[in-house]
Amino acid sequence: MGTSTAAAAPSSGGVGRFFKRLHDGDEIAHTLTLIFAASVLLIAVLLVYQLWMHSAESRQKFGFNFFLTQTWDPVSGQFGALPYIYGTVVTSVVALLISVPLGVGAAIFLAELAPARVSNMLTFLVELLAAVPSVIYGLLAIFALVPLLRKYIEPGLKATLGFLPMFQGPIYGIGFLAAGLILAIMTFPFIISISREALLEVPREQREAALALGATKWESTWQVVVPYAKLGIMGSIFLALARALGETMAVTMVIGNDPRIKASLFAPGYTIAAVIANEFTEAVNGLHQSALIELGLVLFLLTMIINAGARLLIIATTKKGSSRDE
Amino acid sequence: MFGALAVSTGAYAMVLINAAGATFPAVIYQKWFEEFKKSHSGAQINYQPIGSGGGVRQLTEGTVDFGASDFPLTNEQIRKIGKFHALHFPTVMGGVVPTYNVEGVTKDLNFTGPLLADIFSGKIAKWSDGAIAKVNPGVKLPNIDIVVVHRSEGSGTTFVLTDYLSNVSPEWKSKIGTGPIVNWPSGLGAKGNEGVAGQVKQSPGAIGYVELFYAIQNKMPYGAVQNQAGKFLKASLESVTEAAAGAAKAMPDDFRVSIVNAPGANAYPLSTFTWLLIPDSIPDAGKKKAIVEFLHWMLTTGQSYAAPLSYAPLPKSVVAKEEAQIAKIH
Numbered sequence: 283m284g285t286s287t288a289a290a291a292p293s294s295g296g297v298g299r300f301f302k303r304l305h306d307g308d309e310i311a312h313t314l315t316l317i318f319a320a321s322v323l324l325i326a327v328l329l330v331y332q333l334w335m336h337s338a339e340s341r342q343k344f345g346f347n348f349f350l351t352q353t354w355d356p357v358s359g360q361f362g363a364l365p366y367i368y369g370t371v372v373t374s375v376v377a378l379l380i381s382v383p384l385g386v387g388a389a390i391f392l393a394e395l396a397p398a399r400v401s402n403m404l405t406f407l408v409e410l411l412a413a414v415p416s417v418i419y420g421l422l423a424i425f426a427l428v429p430l431l432r433k434y435i436e437p438g439l440k441a442t443l444g445f446l447p448m449f450q451g452p453i454y455g456i457g458f459l460a461a462g463l464i465l466a467i468m469t470f471p472f473i474i475s476i477s478r479e480a481l482l483e484v485p486r487e488q489r490e491a492a493l494a495l496g497a498t499k500w501e502s503t504w505q506v507v508v509p510y511a512k513l514g515i516m517g518s519i520f521l522a523l524a525r526a527l528g529e530t531m532a533v534t535m536v537i538g539n540d541p542r543i544k545a546s547l548f549a550p551g552y553t554i555a556a557v558i559a560n561e562f563t564e565a566v567n568g569l570h571q572s573a574l575i576e577l578g579l580v581l582f583l584l585t586m587i588i589n590a591g592a593r594l595l596i597i598a599t600t601k602k603g604s605s606r607d608e
Numbered sequence: 609m610f611g612a613l614a615v616s617t618g619a620y621a622m623v624l625i626n627a628a629g630a631t632f633p634a635v636i637y638q639k640w641f642e643e644f645k646k647s648h649s650g651a652q653i654n655y656q657p658i659g660s661g662g663g664v665r666q667l668t669e670g671t672v673d674f675g676a677s678d679f680p681l682t683n684e685q686i687r688k689i690g691k692f693h694a695l696h697f698p699t700v701m702g703g704v705v706p707t708y709n710v711e712g713v714t715k716d717l718n719f720t721g722p723l724l725a726d727i728f729s730g731k732i733a734k735w736s737d738g739a740i741a742k743v744n745p746g747v748k749l750p751n752i753d754i755v756v757v758h759r760s761e762g763s764g765t766t767f768v769l770t771d772y773l774s775n776v777s778p779e780w781k782s783k784i785g786t787g788p789i790v791n792w793p794s795g796l797g798a799k800g801n802e803g804v805a806g807q808v809k810q811s812p813g814a815i816g817y818v819e820l821f822y823a824i825q826n827k828m829p830y831g832a833v834q835n836q837a838g839k840f841l842k843a844s845l846e847s848v849t850e851a852a853a854g855a856a857k858a859m860p861d862d863f864r865v866s867i868v869n870a871p872g873a874n875a876y877p878l879s880t881f882t883w884l885l886i887p888d889s890i891p892d893a894g895k896k897k898a899i900v901e902f903l904h905w906m907l908t909t910g911q912s913y914a915a916p917l918s919y920a921p922l923p924k925s926v927v928a929k930e931e932a933q934i935a936k937i938h
Contacts, residue, residue: 354791432810456807563658563762564763
């Protein structure tokens with residue numbers, strides 16, 4: 283009896299420690315949160331695995347040419363992704379070119395310059411806008427934006443900047459520009475909301491130091507506060523980009539759904555997310571379905587490449603001249 | 609278990625049947641299944657209008673009891689199902705009509721098949737083109753660009769139009785072909801009948817195509833199309849039924865037939881059946897009984913619901929032939 287107790291003592295000590303940790307909740311919290319975190323990885327891996335498996339037929343048939351050819355013909359079974367990749371990139375770039383300056387500018391005003399009451403009210407509105415479903419933005423685009431583009435904006439651009447290839451060709455109202463604009467409107471609240479948070483987090487001392495050195499209000503904002511909040515602002519831009527790349531409903535309603543590569547922003551185009559949504563239900567033929575799934579894989583890769591590129595950009599720029607590290 | 613009970617008592621002790629497929633007949637299918645449930649208590653058919661392609665896929669995978677499609681299955685699709693043979697039952701008919709937005713034109717425009725093929729392929733690019741003027745004497749057509757509007761998502765409507773254009777134009781057949789989604793040489797894509805109609809309305813010089821029932825219910829103007837007999841016809845429920853009657857003489861036993869450009873003086877050329885795809889072997893006795901009774905009901909009482917909902921009812925000759933096919937379900 284005595285010997286057995288002695289022999290069991292060390293292990294029971296270990297068990298005791300375990301139970302103590304269990305009692306404190308540390309062990310449970312650790313295990314649970316680990317599982318939650320692992321589920322992110324699991325979902326990503328499963329997603330890629332499923333996309334990879336189900337796109338086998340298309341990958342084997344077209345190989346790397348899938349990325350280089352422009353024909354998308356379900357009748358004859360020819361599928362090429364290039365017009366969709368082009369459309370996705372062009373609409374997202376147009377969207378960000380508009381929404382980044384507007385969004386960051388508005389965030390600076392709200393965080394730094396506006397009186398508190400105005401700032402709070404506008405911020406509330408911005409958060410409302412961010413929660414509006416995309417189909418509503420699509421309707422807004424069809425009934426308000428597209429007629430405006432067709433009657434005034436596009437003819438105006440054609441008359442003034444018509445020497446540029448991107449502002450030439452017939453005007454329909456719908457097309458790359460309409461899709462880019464509605465994406466700009468949709469991503470703009472994200473940029474404001476997150477950039478504003480980032481700007482508000484800049485310590486008071488930073489501003490005070492700049493002002494004490496004789497900087498004007500704007501100099502302190504632009505040269506001290508904004509660079510300090512650069513990471514947060516970049517983060518808001520990536521989130522906006524992610525939404526622009528993957529947006530389906532609003533885009534398909536105004537882009538014209540025509541898989542062709544045209545230099546003109548007035549021309550109709552197509553995006554990856556839009557074609558998947560449009561064609562998947564009627565893709566009876568196995569190869570067609572497989573090609574659509576491969577497009578999903580392409581979108582996943584595109585998002586990954588752009589995000590990785592953006593991260594590298596952050597690393598490069600923060601190393602060079604961040605006021606924060608000094 | 610429920611099946612056995614249903615057979616022994618003669619009533620339906622909660623037979624639940626799942627079906628999915630075509631969106632075009634969804635309105636009348638929902639109505640039919642609702643009315644059928646009232647008169648045959650306990651037999652509930654759930655219908656998901658997810659598109660013909662989705663219906664065929666679910667039927668192949670065995671996740672629904674029967675499917676519905678706006679176009680007949682190909683031999684390869686039938687082979688792929690394997691477990692059973694999919695019987696085609698035409699239910700109602702629909703037509704596809706050309707709709708347009710040309711300023712100053714108040715009279716309904718006339719189109720011939722080859723003319724529509726040239727317009728939709730982009731070969732004829734202006735409304736003032738001589739080929740359009742030739743079949744529309746006395747109509748002053750403006751010198752503006754034609755904007756083609758087509759469906760962006762796969763649809764039976766596109767299938768009927770491209771089937772017809774392939775039928776009347778060898779060039780369309782070889783270059784573009786027939787399908788629920790095709791590689792359009794030009795134009796804008798919009799989603800659904802309402803998307804195409806809206807886009808046409810908004811774009812000066814636009815031409816598109818919508819389902820006849822959509823045009824009727826929304827009181828949209830649409831053009832007349834020349835039929836095989838040479839007559840320019842504005843689509844109506846009667847002229848669509850007429851097309852089926854014209855084609856019925858040459859109807860194959862499995863009902864997999866296209867009725868575009870059908871013979872008959874008053875047959876509208878852009879007409880189509882829509883089909884239920886029923887397995888020829890239904891192991892569950894209760895489900896089998898309910899489905900067979902539904903088919904009988906659909907071919908008799910059910911047909912009277914068609915016209916009020918702007919679908920064209922089946923001609924009598926086709927109904928009789930379908931009644932005979934029901935016996936093949938075992």
